[in-house]
Amino acid sequence: MAQPNYDAIIIGAGHNGLTNAAFLAKAGLDVLVLEKNDHIGGATVSRELEPGWFYSNCSYVCSLFRPEIYQALDLGRHGLEIVPLQGSVTFSQNGDYFGSYHQSDIKRREIARHSQRDADAAIRFDADLMKWCRLIRGMLLRTPPDPGSFKARDAFEFAFLLKKFYELSEAQLYEFIRFFTMSIADYLAEYFENDLILAHFSGGSIIGTGLGVYSPGTAYVLLHHAMGDVDGNVGSWGFARGGMGSVAAALASAFQSLGGTLQDSATVAKINVNDGITTGVTLTNGDVIDAKCVVSNLDAKRTFLNLMEEKDLPPKLVERAKTFKIRGSSGKLNIALDGMPEFPALPKGSPLTLGHMHFSDTLERLERAYDDWKDDRWSEDPYVDLLVPSQYDPTVAPPGKHMMSVFVQYCPVEPDGGWTSEKRDAFGKTVIDQIADYSPNFKDLLVHTEVRTPNEIENEVGLTGGNIFQGELTLDQLLFNRPFPGYAQYRGPAQGMYMCGSSNHPGGGVMGAPGANAAREILRDLKKPDVTPQDFGDD
Amino acid sequence: MTPAASPIDFTRTHAPSPFHARLLDHTITQNWATWNGYQTPRVADTVASEYFAIRSACSVMDLTPMEKYRITGPDAGDYLNRLVTRDVTKLKPGRVAYAVWCNDMGRVIDDGTIFHLSEGVYRLCAQHHQLDWLLLSSIGFDVTITKETHDVAALAVQGPTSFSVLSAAGIQGLDTLKPFGITSVDVAGIPVTVSRTGFTGDLGYELWMDPEHALDIWDIIFNVKFERGLYDIRVIGLDALEMVRIEAGFIMPGFDFNTADTAVRADFDRSPYELGLGWLVDLKKPHYTGKRALVAEHARPAKSRLIKLILDGNKVPSGSFLFDREGGENVGAVMAQTWSPILKRALALGDITLRKGQVPSELWAEIYYQKELKWKLHWAKGTVTDKPFWSHPRRSATPPHST
Numbered sequence: 012m013a014q015p016n017y018d019a020i021i022i023g024a025g026h027n028g029l030t031n032a033a034f035l036a037k038a039g040l041d042v043l044v045l046e047k048n049d050h051i052g053g054a055t056v057s058r059e060l061e062p063g064w065f066y067s068n069c070s071y072v073c074s075l076f077r078p079e080i081y082q083a084l085d086l087g088r089h090g091l092e093i094v095p096l097q098g099s100v101t102f103s104q105n106g107d108y109f110g111s112y113h114q115s116d117i118k119r120r121e122i123a124r125h126s127q128r129d130a131d132a133a134i135r136f137d138a139d140l141m142k143w144c145r146l147i148r149g150m151l152l153r154t155p156p157d158p159g160s161f162k163a164r165d166a167f168e169f170a171f172l173l174k175k176f177y178e179l180s181e182a183q184l185y186e187f188i189r190f191f192t193m194s195i196a197d198y199l200a201e202y203f204e205n206d207l208i209l210a211h212f213s214g215g216s217i218i219g220t221g222l223g224v225y226s227p228g229t230a231y232v233l234l235h236h237a238m239g240d241v242d243g244n245v246g247s248w249g250f251a252r253g254g255m256g257s258v259a260a261a262l263a264s265a266f267q268s269l270g271g272t273l274q275d276s277a278t279v280a281k282i283n284v285n286d287g288i289t290t291g292v293t294l295t296n297g298d299v300i301d302a303k304c305v306v307s308n309l310d311a312k313r314t315f316l317n318l319m320e321e322k323d324l325p326p327k328l329v330e331r332a333k334t335f336k337i338r339g340s341s342g343k344l345n346i347a348l349d350g351m352p353e354f355p356a357l358p359k360g361s362p363l364t365l366g367h368m369h370f371s372d373t374l375e376r377l378e379r380a381y382d383d384w385k386d387d388r389w390s391e392d393p394y395v396d397l398l399v400p401s402q403y404d405p406t407v408a409p410p411g412k413h414m415m416s417v418f419v420q421y422c423p424v425e426p427d428g429g430w431t432s433e434k435r436d437a438f439g440k441t442v443i444d445q446i447a448d449y450s451p452n453f454k455d456l457l458v459h460t461e462v463r464t465p466n467e468i469e470n471e472v473g474l475t476g477g478n479i480f481q482g483e484l485t486l487d488q489l490l491f492n493r494p495f496p497g498y499a500q501y502r503g504p505a506q507g508m509y510m511c512g513s514s515n516h517p518g519g520g521v522m523g524a525p526g527a528n529a530a531r532e533i534l535r536d537l538k539k540p541d542v543t544p545q546d547f548g549d550d
Numbered sequence: 551m552t553p554a555a556s557p558i559d560f561t562r563t564h565a566p567s568p569f570h571a572r573l574l575d576h577t578i579t580q581n582w583a584t585w586n587g588y589q590t591p592r593v594a595d596t597v598a599s600e601y602f603a604i605r606s607a608c609s610v611m612d613l614t615p616m617e618k619y620r621i622t623g624p625d626a627g628d629y630l631n632r633l634v635t636r637d638v639t640k641l642k643p644g645r646v647a648y649a650v651w652c653n654d655m656g657r658v659i660d661d662g663t664i665f666h667l668s669e670g671v672y673r674l675c676a677q678h679h680q681l682d683w684l685l686l687s688s689i690g691f692d693v694t695i696t697k698e699t700h701d702v703a704a705l706a707v708q709g710p711t712s713f714s715v716l717s718a719a720g721i722q723g724l725d726t727l728k729p730f731g732i733t734s735v736d737v738a739g740i741p742v743t744v745s746r747t748g749f750t751g752d753l754g755y756e757l758w759m760d761p762e763h764a765l766d767i768w769d770i771i772f773n774v775k776f777e778r779g780l781y782d783i784r785v786i787g788l789d790a791l792e793m794v795r796i797e798a799g800f801i802m803p804g805f806d807f808n809t810a811d812t813a814v815r816a817d818f819d820r821s822p823y824e825l826g827l828g829w830l831v832d833l834k835k836p837h838y839t840g841k842r843a844l845v846a847e848h849a850r851p852a853k854s855r856l857i858k859l860i861l862d863g864n865k866v867p868s869g870s871f872l873f874d875r876e877g878g879e880n881v882g883a884v885m886a887q888t889w890s891p892i893l894k895r896a897l898a899l900g901d902i903t904l905r906k907g908q909v910p911s912e913l914w915a916e917i918y919y920q921k922e923l924k925w926k927l928h929w930a931k932g933t934v935t936d937k938p939f940w941s942h943p944r945r946s947a948t949p950p951h952s953t
């Protein structure tokens with residue numbers, strides 16, 4: 012079958028693939044998106060697995076998504092709405108809890124209930140975290156500098172580049188390097204004294220990583236989760252109304268309204284390269300589709316090792332792709348409930364069920380959860396990030412019923428002897444039992460449960476190892492090192508080949524930034540006007 | 551893990567202050583602000599009546615929300631002297647001193663008053679939450695620092711008749727109490743500490759007591775008006791206080807400038823010199839936090855200054871940018887402003903960038919104002935002054951004036 016010759020083909024309809032495609036279409040290019048699944052979104056997806064309930068099967072909360080992209084693609088008119096989420100709570104084993112209320116005066120009083128000193132220290136903590144957020148946020152919609160032959164491997168080379176390209180002062184620079192290399196436990200110890208508060212604030216630092224609360228590098232992960240905002244409220248998360256699939260749906264709608272073509276159930280087998288020049292793709296059904304450029308939304312490992320032939324790649328790159336750190340560590344339960352579960356530790360009418368709920372009350376329990384993972388076992392006593400979005404969102408469950416999203420840290424890529432459905436269910440039971448310890452009526456309310464280990468995440472979404480960020484967020488894989496030194500500007504090794512997934516700067520999360528940044532570079536190469544948005548700026 | 555205190559009331563952003571029952575009666579507007587977790591009137595009746603209660607009669611304000619810390623132990627005096635930029639070693643028991651404290655970079659964290667209550671026993675009153683900083687700063691000192699904000703009820707009684715009102719209420723010995731002095735008195739069997747301090751620049755006192763007796767003391771004071779009809783006494787809110795504190799030239803950390811512990815952007819915080827508080831910095835006293843940076847800063851031309859500005863005309867420069875001449879170069883912005891009924895002048899505090907360390911004598915404000923909702927623009931010339939805009943001999947006269 013003769014296929015038209017596209018200006019650009021995007022492999023994968025993840026939110027970054029769609030963002031990239033939308034900007035290319037906006038610049039007037041003829042763009043085709045190919046998605047292997049019969050639904051779009053990748054890890055930004057909502058599916059109705061039980062009639063009446065819509066799960067956010069993978070990602071579940073939204074705040075990192077760049078408002079500049081939202082505005083530039085007019086996503087509000089394409090059906091997107093992000094509703095701020097309210098607060099968080101950690102239950103403790105002695106029947107008490109720490110509530111991070113969304114109202115600041117009440118939150119302060121609650122911190123003071125546990126420690127007066129910590130209530131005051133929280134002011135310093137917030138201001139310091141804000142300093143880092145500001146710095147990082149300024150880098151999100153920028154293409155990282157090319158270190159060229161200069162390989163920024165160690166902290167000092169890295170520091171030099173930061174100073175040079177991001178105009179950091181000497182003092183900021185040293186603090187920044189320190190921050191990047193610290194563990195969250197050590198970082199928080201500089202502020203807080205209360206065990207429960209320490210555990211509560213450290214949770215965000217291990218989400219999605221193959222690191223523990225005492226591992227160097229986890230302080231940065233906290234920032235990666237805290238740097239987002241909902242309408243200027245930095246650090247606060249939101250729900251996409253209708254579930255995370257609404258983000259993908261709005262992007263797809265914008266893309267199509269700009270004239271783009273979206274084809275699902277089309278798995279790309281290979282990126283075709285002829286004499287160093289990209290010519291198009293071949294699908295698993297044998298179809299060949301030509302295009303002037305090809306953009307991969309897949310993670311770096313899959314892109315280079317599965318879709319490209321080694322002969323088309325520099326040997327060094329093959330080696331880098333093989334050693335790219337992308338081990339999965341997270342699982343997910345999505346649960347349809349017959350009603351709202353009770354949490355008797357909370358006083359009647361408490362607003363704390365509206366936010367993130369956690370059951371890990373000490374750093375030690377968090378570290379032990381990590382120990383299990385290192386032994387290729389799922390955590391016996393996992394860290395969970397539990398939310399019930401149906402308390403606000405009337406579209407994700409029938410009236411009076413509820414939808415629960417449970418993100419689970421840690422779950423191994425492959426337990427001893429590999430995954431079986433029995434093992435998957437046993438993993439699910441571990442999580443359900445933990446929730447039931449704090450909510451006695453929880454088990455009676457279960458209508459349907461989707462249990463996802465890194466195995467399901469890899470097979471369905473195509474995230475290698477089930478790694479939620481498309482690659483670990485450590486210093487050696489961030490900024491101009493992401494995914495590899497020399498390839499951080501979204502350009503692949505063959506002419507006309509690009510990468511736009513979360514494996515690229517600024518990394519994972521539903522952000523859209525890699526997709527937009529890649530579009531900017533592609534448009535530059537094609538000498539087209541830049542239609543990607545500028546950072547709103549912070550000053 | 552030690553069990554924490556009983557659950558907080560999450561249905562209210564503020565807790566009732568010990569005076570709350572009376573504040574409710576007097577705040578006929580129900581126009582409240584939240585101050586440090588307490589409900590406090592923004593305006594109790596009208597701003598004009600409250601302003602003139604302070605400047606012409608007697609005003610009462612609940613000061614309980616102000617952060618208070620008790621500092622005791624063998625090293626308490628040394629600790630405080632290491633904390634703040636001025637020399638407080640000579641602060642005698644029964645005396646109060648105003649002070650600022652800085653971080654290591656010599657940037658101001660907060661200001662407040664140090665009360666030397668009795669030998670080696672101090673109370674530090676601060677604008678903002680300081681427990682974290684006070685404890686961090688205490689390393690190496692044998693001191694005990696406890697927050698007593700909620701354990702001490704406080705009432706400001708300020709205005710020309712404040713001495714007469716308190717005397718009529720049975721408080722003895724105020725005739726000899728000098729400004730910044732502290733005395734302990736017995737009021738109908740209730741122990742009360744009285745200091746001749748305040749934030750109004752007028753004659754005035756602050757009363758400190760056990761919260762348990764708060765309402766009794768309130769009633770004893772207000773009986774001078776309601777039962778005996780001797781003097782007018784009015785509850786005031788934050789808006790009237792804002793007017794008089796600007797007239798008196800007092801600054802508000804966190805409002806007039808960014809405090810060092812909350813500033814996110816580099817150079818958005820301020821040093822004592824930049825706030826016009828150089829008189830509070832002692833470069834000769836032994837080491838204290840921020841000294842090295844302040845010594846270095848003192849040797850250089852100042853970069854910025856919080857200036858006091860008296861404007862021509864009657865327009866108040868709310869949120870105005872400041873310029874070197876009409877339509878000229880922008881040099882800064884107004885941080886606080888008021889109309890002064892007693893001076894019939896518009897007054898402002900402005901943060902400006904200095905050229906070669908020189909404070910200009912004159913600045914222009916670009917003022918946007920409304921008439922019947924229509925926006926208008928006006929340029930007003932302002933004169934820079936380094937004195938309080940307003941002061942009165944009765945503030946410091948001892949024995950105090952009776953009216």
Ligand SMILES: Cc1cc2nc3c(=O)[nH]c(=O)nc-3n(C[C@H](O)[C@H](O)[C@H](O)COP(=O)(O)OP(=O)(O)OC[C@H]3O[C@@H](n4cnc5c(N)ncnc54)[C@H](O)[C@@H]3O)c2cc1C
Pocket residue numbers: 022023024025026027028045046047048051052053054055068069070071072073074075277278279280308309341342343418468471472473474477478479480481511512513514518519520521522
């Ligand atoms: C369980 C889980 C929870 C998460 N929670 C959050 C959260 O709450 N908030 C947040 O911000 N982030 C969260 N994340 C991270 C975030 O979802 C991802 O980082 C982000 O969605 C990745 O987007 P992407 O477009 O870069 O890639 P992907 O979403 O991985 O998109 C890749 C696309 O390519 C398609 N594809 C793969 N192979 C082929 C092929 N051969 N041919 C054609 N198409 C192909 C895939 O099907 C997929 O649609 C979570 C991730 C997971 C897995």
